[in-house]
Amino acid sequence: FNTISRTIQNNYETILNYFDNRSTNASAESFNAKIKAFRAQFRGVRNVKFFLFRLSKIYA
Structure with a gap:
């Protein structure tokens, strides 16, 4: 308690x-x-800038 x-x-x-x-x-x-x-779908991404760019375009 x-x-x-x-x-x-x-x-x-x-x-x-x-x-x-x-x-x-x-x-x-x-x-x-x-x-x-989204992150689970794209495991092993090496270009973090591009990953964040795609993330912002899809969910922004």
Whole structure:
């Protein structure tokens, strides 16, 4: 219970924010999942600049 208590104490503002504004970070989590899927599809990319360019063109 101590761990749960500390977690709630550290994050109470964001927890309450959901109840006040009904806002979540679901869109950010979805975007992160898309980036992970894209990265998994193109394993072994050597040109990081080109990878980031393609990532920005697809998801921007």
